[in-house]
Every structure is written in structure tokens, then in C-alpha cells.
Amino acid sequence: MTAPLPPALARTDLGLGTRYEGKVRDTYDAGDGRLVLVTTDRISAFDHVLRQAIPLKGQVLNSVAAYFFERTADVAPNHVLAVPDPNVTVGVRCDALPVEFVVRGYLAGHAWRVYREGGRELCGEPLPDGLREGDRLPRPILTPATKAVQGHDEDVSRLEIVARGLVDADTLGRAADLAFAVFDRGTQIAAERGLILVDTKYEFGRAPDGRLLLIDEVHTPDSSRYYYADTYEERLRAGRPQRQLSKEFVREWLMEHGFRGLDGQTLPDLPPEFVRDVSARYVELYETVTGQAFEPDLSPDPEGRIRAALGGVAGAG
Known part of the structure; x- marks a missing residue:
């Protein structure tokens, strides 16, 4: 520009x-x-x-x-x-439900960092051995997080959500079904554009009439990660980073300049x-x-x- x-x-x-x-x-x-x-x-x-x-x-x-x-x-x-x-x-x-519904179809971002450090379970979802960064998961998984007004969001399993009284089991199940349905539609739309919808987060709220509605944002670069489909397989085989559309490049710039959001780190100016x-x-x-x-x-x-x-x-x- x-x-x-x-x-x-x-x-x-x-x-x-x-x-x-x-x-x-x-x-x-x-x-x-x-x-x-x-x-x-x-x-x-x-x-x-x-x-x-x-x-x-x-x-x-x-x-x-x-x-x-x-x-x-x-x-x-x-x-x-x-x-x-x-x-x-x-x-x-x-x-608003006090939980973000993160759906992942590929091993990337936070999930990859957990996996790389030896984690084989994320939010109660098992992750098989032998995966590489960017690999497609056997099936899309839901990895919810609590929504923090300040500080870090917290990974949480479906069982923990219900046990902690954050969302009742019925509402949680319906919201999860909606999240997977929207992810499936987003995957189809992305494919039409030569993209792969890697992962994304959804938020839901209950309207005054009782309906469960999708709120906040959907499939934006702040809430989602996309790979370019035409180079995906080639880069995966070569072990090269995927070409992607997301704000991950901002996170990477920050990490290169010594900031990962940890205590004691200084947030750099862009x-x-x-x-x-x-x-x-x-x-x-x-x-x-x-x-x-x-x-x-x-x-x-x-x-x-x-x-x-x-x-x-x-x-x-």
C-alpha cells in the first residue's frame, strides 16, 4: 500500500x-x-x-x-x-458465554507449542504421536479457553467447564455443535479461495429470547489462521513454515524481539x-x-x- x-x-x-x-x-x-x-x-x-x-x-x-x-x-x-x-x-x-470455543483442524500455533514441548493432550483432547507442525489432525477438535479480561486466557476441557459451573452441559453441547458447523462452512469457503482454515475461535451468547447466537467475530485474521493450499503439501514435506494469512507474523516479530507475554518481559514498540x-x-x-x-x-x-x-x-x- x-x-x-x-x-x-x-x-x-x-x-x-x-x-x-x-x-x-x-x-x-x-x-x-x-x-x-x-x-x-x-x-x-x-x-x-x-x-x-x-x-x-x-x-x-x-x-x-x-x-x-x-x-x-x-x-x-x-x-x-x-x-x-x-x-x-x-x-x-x-x-456472553464465559468460554471461547477454539476449533482446530491442524497442529499449529499454541497447539503446536504445547505438542513440541511434549504435550499429547490439549483441553482433554488426545493428540497422536508423530505429528509435525502444520499436520492435519485426524479430525477437528474443540480446545476451549476461558476468556480473560486481563492476562492470559486459560485452556480448559469440556469436563472442567461443566464442573466449574461456567456453562451447563446442554448449552455447552449445543454451542460446540454450532462451532463445528461454522468451522465446516468456513473450511468450505476457504477452499473456494485456495486457502485452508487451520484454526479459529468462536464466541456465543444467549439472546433475551433464549436463542444461542454466534457473536463477536467470525473467521477474521484476529480469530483465525489460514494456510495457502497450493503450497501446503510441498512445504509440509520439506519441513518448511507454511505460508499463512493470520496475525501470527506479528507474534513472530514480537518473539524475535524478545517478547512472549511472560512476566518481566518488555513489550516492544512496532x-x-x-x-x-x-x-x-x-x-x-x-x-x-x-x-x-x-x-x-x-x-x-x-x-x-x-x-x-x-x-x-x-x-x-
């Missing part, structure tokens, strides 16, 4: 009632049964929010999520009511040229996974633009 980047949207203050700041999203509850979710340009890795925001990242994430929410709605109902701005989704206010590269790679992911050209909104006042788009929401003006 050679054109100047727009200002990064690092934080919003829209005055829409109760505001909650997550790692990436600013969520507003105006008290009318809807949530306004603003996907900012903040970026997190190893459960830490980096000091530098990535211009256009929020637009990419929100747009990719909107694309996949629409294409998976027939297999898993979701919370989306409207997408009035590139950075904004208006959704049904749900009581240099401007790397920020630009990260922005370009997010755009690349959007265009690759959707097959559509990315048309960014380059407004010099992204928060003002969002306020105008939300003019019909009480308190936004």
Missing part, C-alpha cells in the same frame, strides 16, 4: 451509554436491547494490547466478520442487526514501517478470503464518521 494511511482509530468515546473496552472492540450498551460494537485499530498478541494501532485493521476485521456472519447464518444464527459503518456492527445484546506492513497484510487477507477488492474509508476523522453513521442511535449525536 503506497498511499498515505488514514489516522488509526485507537479508541472511541461515543457517549452511547455503558462503554466496555476490550482488547480490540469498544462496545456500547445503550440499554435498548442492542449493542454497538466498534472494531478499533488496536492489535493484541500474547494477550497484550500493543501500544501502536494499525490503520485500516478495524475496517478489515469488521468487514471480514460481516462477510462470514452472512455466509454462515444458515448454520448458526448470529447477533448481527446492521453494519452501518466500516468499523461498526450493531447486534443483539446477549449474555516501528512505522512494520505498522504499514501489518496494515497491508490485513488488507491482503480481506481480499484473499473474500475475493473482493478492499475499498477503505480514508476519512481523516473516523470517529466523526462513525457518529454520523450512528445518527439514528439514541445518544450518538
Whole structure:
């Protein structure tokens, strides 16, 4: 991307009632049964929010999520009511389940690091001997994690989820079924685009009418990892790293600069040229996974633009 980047949207203050700041999203509850979710340009890795925001990242994430929410709605109902701005989704206010539903089809990322260190079980799911990084698993597995507001998420098995009273067994089973169904659809869509959906995480919430809805995001570069299918087998045989679309390259950059999110480590600053590269790679992911050209909104006042788009929401003006 050679054109100047727009200002990064690092934080919003829209005055829409109760505001909650997550790692990436600013969520507003105006008290009318809807949530306004603003996907900012903040970026997190190893459960830490980096000091530098990535211009256009929020637009990419929100747009990719909107694309996949629409294409998976027939297999898993979701919370989306409207997408009035590139950075904004208006959704049904749900009581979120306190667990992330991580589905893995391949041995990569956190699962590979556990396996490499000798682990042969993850969240109660056995992992066979003899696997290499990037190998396809015998079947997709569910490796849930508790959601931490601060600090690290915690791996947890289905049995532990029920035993700790986090989610009842019936709800857990239905959410797991939905997660596998959406993963299967995502796998099909990825294959159409010459990609392999490696792993991803889903979140679910209960709507006021009792429905279990897919919420937050789906199949975005922040929540998912993709490999390029055309070079997968060749690189696997050669023991070479896979070409992938995800934010793993940000984690790798941090690790190269001495940061893994461990106590006592200093979070490094991202240099401007790397920020630009990260922005370009997010755009690349959007265009690759959707097959559509990315048309960014380059407004010099992204928060003002969002306020105008939300003019019909009480308190936004």
C-alpha cells in the first residue's frame, strides 16, 4: 500500500451509554436491547494490547466478520442487526458465554507449542504421536479457553467447564455443535479461495429470547489462521513454515524481539514501517478470503464518521 494511511482509530468515546473496552472492540450498551460494537485499530498478541494501532485493521476485521456472519447464518444464527459503518456492527445484546470455543483442524500455533514441548493432550483432547507442525489432525477438535479480561486466557476441557459451573452441559453441547458447523462452512469457503482454515475461535451468547447466537467475530485474521493450499503439501514435506494469512507474523516479530507475554518481559514498540506492513497484510487477507477488492474509508476523522453513521442511535449525536 503506497498511499498515505488514514489516522488509526485507537479508541472511541461515543457517549452511547455503558462503554466496555476490550482488547480490540469498544462496545456500547445503550440499554435498548442492542449493542454497538466498534472494531478499533488496536492489535493484541500474547494477550497484550500493543501500544501502536494499525490503520485500516478495524475496517478489515469488521468487514471480514460481516462477510462470514452472512455466509454462515444458515448454520448458526448470529447477533448481527446492521453494519452501518466500516468499523461498526450493531447486534443483539446477549449474555456472553464465559468460554471461547477454539476449533482446530491442524497442529499449529499454541497447539503446536504445547505438542513440541511434549504435550499429547490439549483441553482433554488426545493428540497422536508423530505429528509435525502444520499436520492435519485426524479430525477437528474443540480446545476451549476461558476468556480473560486481563492476562492470559486459560485452556480448559469440556469436563472442567461443566464442573466449574461456567456453562451447563446442554448449552455447552449445543454451542460446540454450532462451532463445528461454522468451522465446516468456513473450511468450505476457504477452499473456494485456495486457502485452508487451520484454526479459529468462536464466541456465543444467549439472546433475551433464549436463542444461542454466534457473536463477536467470525473467521477474521484476529480469530483465525489460514494456510495457502497450493503450497501446503510441498512445504509440509520439506519441513518448511507454511505460508499463512493470520496475525501470527506479528507474534513472530514480537518473539524475535524478545517478547512472549511472560512476566518481566518488555513489550516492544512496532516501528512505522512494520505498522504499514501489518496494515497491508490485513488488507491482503480481506481480499484473499473474500475475493473482493478492499475499498477503505480514508476519512481523516473516523470517529466523526462513525457518529454520523450512528445518527439514528439514541445518544450518538
